[in-house]
Amino acid sequence: MKFIAIKLIIALLVFLNSNIQAYSQSNPLKESTERGRLVYEDFCITCHLPNGEGVENVYPPLAKSDYLKINREASIKGIKYGQEGEIVVNGKVYNGYMAPLGLYDDEVADVMNYISNSWGNKNDKIVTEEEVSNIKK
Structure with missing residues (x-):
């Protein structure tokens, strides 16, 4: 009887340990978005504003942006390289200039x-540093 109790306790500990490990594993997308928020606050917030709404007819919105979905x-x-020329975001035409920000590929992915x-x-499809590094002018 004592042997069975020990086996049950060991099985329970193994089960709990595996669940704790699974629970505590990192979430790469969540970690990237947290780093990206800091990049956004340093480089993007001035033009695109804290709420991502941009400035109508000047800086395109990032909030609820069809452009981000359609034009990854x-x-x-x-x-990565800056933006110049006409783009259409949420049905509105923007024809401005965004200077290159000088970000590293990992920072581009995070933001x-x-x-x-x-x-x-x-x-949910994470942008990776490798994906960014493969994009050329």
Whole structure:
């Protein structure tokens, strides 16, 4: 009887340990969006504002942005190299200039994950540093 109780206790401890490990594993998208928020606050907030709404007819909105969903690569390229020329966001034409921000590829990925998952945007497909590094001018 004592042997069975010990086996049950060991089985329970193994079960609990595996569940604790699964629960405590990192969430790469969540971690990236948290880092991306800091990048956004340092580089993007001045033009696109704290709520991501931008400035009508001047700086396009990032909030509820169809452009982010439809133009993933172009969005990454714009953050990585700057943006110039006409784009259409939520049915409105913007024809401005965004200077290159000088961000590293990991910072571009993080801020893309942040803006793609904030203010009504939802994208579960994480932007990775490798994806960003593969995008050329």
